[in-house]
Amino acid sequence: MxxxxxxxxxxxxxxxxxxxxxxxxxxxxxxxxxxxxxxxxxxxxxxxxxxxxxxxxxxxxxxxxxxxxxxxxxxxxxxxxxxxxxxxxxxxxxxxxxxxxxxxDTNIAALGEYTFGNAGGVERFLYLTLSTGMGGGFLVDGQIYRGMNGAHPEAAHQAVHFRCANPQAVQCECGAPDCLEALVSGNGIRRIYGKPAEELSAAEWDEVAYNLGQGLRNLAVLYTPDLIRIGGGVAVGGGPAFIQRACQVMEAHLKLTPAPQVSLSDLGYxxxxxxxxxxxxxxxxx
Ligand SMILES: [Zn+2]
Missing domain, CATH: 3.30.420.40 (ATPase, nucleotide binding domain)
Structure with missing residues (x-):
């Protein structure tokens, strides 16, 4: 064989x-x-x-x-x-x-979801991973979207209109002070709330979901994807309720573009x- x-x-x-x-x-x-x-x-x-x-x-x-x-x-x-x-x-x-x-890895993960994760045939497919850090991959008709000179678009390093009880602790590892990754990744959550994602209170999860929702809103406005699939340890830890809350925030802020379907990955790690x-x-x- x-x-x-x-x-x-x-x-x-x-x-x-x-x-x-x-x-x-x-x-x-x-x-x-x-x-x-x-x-x-x-x-x-x-x-x-x-x-x-x-x-x-x-x-x-x-x-x-x-x-x-x-x-x-x-x-x-x-x-x-x-x-x-x-x-x-x-x-x-x-x-x-x-x-x-x-x-x-995030491009490859997007292809994994597309091929084996029930996202097959979706024309415009965006995959986001929320773990220690954050990343994203965008596929058009199953092919990786590539930027200028093959550059990889960095969905995690967009600025978002965020809410945070401890705004002075928001600092992205890329050097910018206001990236989505600094608000919703595992490392970002530790810096802001002083504990790992699995110990967040309901109110803190709600804040993280709000900020993720603002990031999804930007992605939906710019890329108008059909489906956004979210995986990684933080997303899995927050579970379907976290994703649903982020999706509600996204939908509430989309006025001109259609809302994509948003769902949690079931491929785990x-x-x-x-x-x-x-x-x-x-x-x-x-
Ligand atoms: Zn950044």
Missing amino acids: SIYIGLDIGGTKFMVAAANESGQILRRLRAATSTSLEQDLATLNQMIAEVAGEEKILGMGAAIGGPLDWQRGIVSPLHQPAWRDVPLKDWMTGRWGCPFWVDV DTALVGAIAVAIHGLEQ
């Missing part, structure tokens, strides 16, 4: 899976990252060898943090300082002799991994 390999290369952990041609995961492994590039690559290659077993690898897809050059497959994930200008595509195709594609499998099977449009 032949198989496809998906890699989710995160800042703190790696997930590697082997899947059949319908994307069904046959074997999977996870491991912690190190602070050494050589060690990380040895770990990844070992994990690939283990999930692949004796079978022929037909394609490989990988999700990783930006910035990166997806066409040349050169990656420099911000939260992994040992990884700078790593020619991952060349190394992986050289080592494994199969096609290899890599892209920003596997969105980027299954997206990487989808890319291993279908490739990325060049």
Whole structure:
């Protein structure tokens, strides 16, 4: 049998899976990252060898943090300082002799939702992830929307009209003081409320939902997507009521553009991994 390999290369952990041609995961492994590039690559290659077993690898897809050059497959994930200008595509195709594609984790996660998360056929599809940080990926007819010179649009770093009981604590890691990420991500929530998302009171969740709703409103006004799907630990922790509240805020502020459907991902923590499998099977449009 032949198989496809998906890699989710995160800042703190790696997930590697082997899947059949319908994307069904046959074997999977996870491991912690190190602070050494050589060690990380040895770990990844070992994990690939283990999930692949004796079978022929037909394609490989990988999700990783930006910035990166997806066409040349050169990656420099911000939260992994040992990884700078790593020619991952060349190394992986050289080592494994199969096609290899890599892209920003939120783009890959959007493809995972589109392919395996009940969003198939949606013409304009926006995926947002709310976890430690925040990110987004936008697909048009199942293809990743890319900006000027291949730039990745940063939905998390839009300014929003926010409410906050502790406004002096709003500070984005990108340097700007007023990004959506600084208000609704796990790290942002810790800075503002002094505790993790799972300990927020109902009133604090309501404030976070309001701010997310203002971000959704901006995205709906600018992109007019059909569907916005939201995943990641903070979104899953807030649950359907949190998403519904954010959606109400969005709808209340949309006067001229139609309101997209907004829903919570049901792929849990596997969105980027299954997206990487989808890319291993279908490739990325060049
Ligand atoms: Zn920012």
